[in-house]
Amino acid sequence: SMGKQHAETSKFLSYVLRHEPQAIGLVLDREGWADITALITGARQSAHELDEILIRSVVESSDKKRFAISEDGRRIRAVQGHSTNSVAITYTEKVPPKFLYHGTATRFIESIMYKGLKPGERQYVHLSEDVQTANAVGQRYGKPVVLKIEALLMHQQGFNFYQAENRVWQIYHVPSEYLSSF
Ligand code: HQG
Structure with missing residues (x-):
């Protein structure tokens, strides 16, 4: 079903964008951004069929808003939850609630x-x-x-x-x- 394909794609995106980009030969910059075309190519080589429409649909429907697409539409990142040391997102400090x-x-x-x-x-x-x-x-x-x-x-x-x-x-x-x- 659509739901299942979305859930699997979301898990796969979390895996490569937060934890193991090297598993599909993907390079993330310090802010966590990956080129979407490179993501699709790398995923295909590890038997994950992705396309831009599926990726965008997963990003938009993510219950926790885990991912973001850059303004130019070419890059994607996980907004938090990373373990990979190759990423060090510059988060802004904020005063927390009580x-x-x-x-x-x-x-x-x-x-x-x-x-x-x-x-x-x-x-x-x-x-x-x-x-x-x-x-x-x-x-x-x-x-x-x-x-x-x-x-x-x-x-x-x-x-x-x-x-x-x-x-x-x-x-x-x-x-x-x-x-x-x-
Ligand atoms: C525990 C998912 C022993 C900590 C979720 C947690 C969340 C300790 C585990 C997000 C400890 C780490 C993050 C200590 C902390 N001794 N255990 N001193 N200190 N822990 O997965 O917060 O779907 O890294 O309590 O919904 O569970 O992936 O963190 O149980 O929002 O987007 O060590 O991940 O979101 O586990 O989950 P995690 P978390 P996503």
Whole structure:
């Protein structure tokens, strides 16, 4: 179905634009941009049939607005969520709301309360503005638990917060003293 093809294409785009561009010989610039023609050519060589119409349709219908197309229409990037070191997007710093939320699984709580929130494979820890989104994120890993972060207080104490184009908040580390269970 259309839905299934979209979901598979979205996963593939996340894989190459956030994590493993080299898997299809794709080069991303520091801001994460890839040439769409090169993406289609590289994908075809690894048996993924893409075309511009499908790519644009996935970008526009993405529930989380994961991707953006450049103004000239020639390039595409993932707006956040990267693990590849070849990308270092210049996010603008922003004052966060009083609280932000992070969804995780209960089995990670002990380690999180000891080390704070760490980015794992990705470049940043991801935080949400609402509890429902955080809960859905936590469900991906098991029994979910939502943590509340004293975001504005952290900002006042010198921590930098960045918000991506799709509203996802990002930070390098959240020490455990700013965390409580929601
Ligand atoms: C956990 C998806 C042990 C952290 C989602 C998380 C999100 C720790 C995991 C987005 C820890 C990292 C990001 C510590 C953090 N000890 N575990 N000290 N600190 N963790 O996938 O936030 O569909 O890199 O709680 O919906 O789960 O891809 O981050 O469980 O929006 O667009 O380590 O990815 O969006 O996992 O998910 P991830 P995340 P997309």
